[in-house]
Amino acid sequence: MGELSLLSNGVNPVLLVVVPLALAFAVPLIGFVSKKIIKYIPVVAFLFNLIVALLLIPSVLKQPIVVKIGGFAPPFCINLVAGPIGILFSALIALAGLLVSIYALNYIREGPQEKYHILYLLLLTGATGVVLTGDIFNLFVFFEILCISSYALVAYLGNKAGIESSIKYLIQGSVGSSLLLLGIGLLYGQFGTLNMADIANQIHSASSPSIFVPMVLMITGLGVEAAIFPLNAWLPDAHSSAPSSISAILSGIAIEVGLYAVIRVLFTIFDASNFLMFFVFLGVLTLLIGEMCAFSQKNIKRMLAYSSIGQIGLIVFAFSIANTYGVTGGFFQLISHTLGKGLLFLAAGYMIYRSGSMDISTFEGMGKRMPLTSLFFTVGAFSIVGLPPFIGFPSKFMIVRAALSTGELLFTILIGIVLLGTVIEGAYFFRVVQVIYFKKGNGNPERKKAPISGLISMFIFVILILVIGVYPNLITKILNSAASELLNRIDYIRSVLG
């Protein structure tokens, strides 16, 4: 294997996909030996992935690693491209996967647990595959692995709400994936290749109407999972009906991965700089609609779900600015949303478990009953709103700086609207925090804690939010090279095709 010598310290990025996938199908076999150790398998898998991803970061920053599966040279093989974006996302997926699986050790007690852990592993395998693959049909396959396991996990509890939202999600998602496959078919018909870099290389040789149709089809198909307005009708139902650990993954990873696919298709394959203005408005519209719907919610999980739509709008806006600051800010906001929203859903999970209802008004006096969980929830809320010293502050600050650095009046006005959205966001999050701390509950004020595994995983989220919030320089290097990978498509094409 000649290419293995290129890999620093012998770590192959393909392990990031293979190990969780193999462990997912090993779960039933291990279940024959002992039912008790099944729930530790996701923890092991994502700990492994996190270590591999972190080991790969130094060499990836120098040069993207292209894995040629089967030994054929691109464009003839299915290849994995572990560039800065791919490794950044894999590390994020592994981190969130690890923390949420630690949380789930005690949280998932009912239902078919074996199936939960299989689907959970498959969901995150699909997500890792999407961000690493360099082949457009392979992207579709991994995307379907991600989607199908999330449809099934939304219905995990088997109650009326879960099944209803799962079938809504499934119908919209399968229409989206048909559109995506149609777009891929059109691209293959024109260029005779499925390699993303090869298509990107030839894209300007085709006439623009014949490019426009597959682009619209693919963006629409991927946009369903990325929850870009008007394709996000499924999201509030699905995110609020799933178990809280799954809501955290759906909100923190699944829609982000959908968004990754959208920007990869837009920037790298189609080089669609002419259409970015459209996405600027789409992003602002998504943001405003999400925040305004979230403001009127009484159900905590629906509120968080609508807030995710708002955050996705902000990220789409940041990417569509398409200068270095904007794209870096977009990636930063992605990380900040994963950490913040993950923490919020996990904390809300145990608060719902204790109060027995998702209604915000039943959280009165929660600050006394569950002091630690309430504190963690508050940290997550403040971080999403963008208060210093949490991670949400530097990420939002970077987006504002990006919009102002364009020097155009339009972007100045739009960033004003975005900040207005942040004010609405602040209003509804502070309302929840006020209910938690400053209203006296009429129930018994006995103190109950979340189980220790839940507290540990939430505590690590809090530490990360604080540390990156105070020292954003820790991750600026990889964010900058991720941004330059997205903006310099010629370098991407050259590094894959050689």
Add this chain to the structure above:
Amino acid sequence: MTLYLMAFFLFLVGLYGAVTKKDIIKIILSIGIMGYSVNLFLILIAYRTGAIYPILSKIEDLGIPMVDPLPQALVLTSIVIELGITALLAALAIRIYEKYKTFDITKVRRLKG
């Protein structure tokens, strides 16, 4: 070209059904039609007039053009994925019938706002 348009028309038939029908079984069938039309489209892309199947068994076949084998492999994968989606949809439809005693999707509306 006509064939491509007809495959696309079939896709629109499926999309229309998936969007407008109220019966879950009809929605499942419409989604199936959508999937088949995409598969048909992929096979049409691979088609070459007068070409043979892409298996080289006789030496005389060497000069004759072959149909493109790659979309056929894609269709096999996509059929498997559609099988998964259809099975999941059917399972959820059974669950909905157990809970609500109906297949009418407009009656299944608990989540709003």
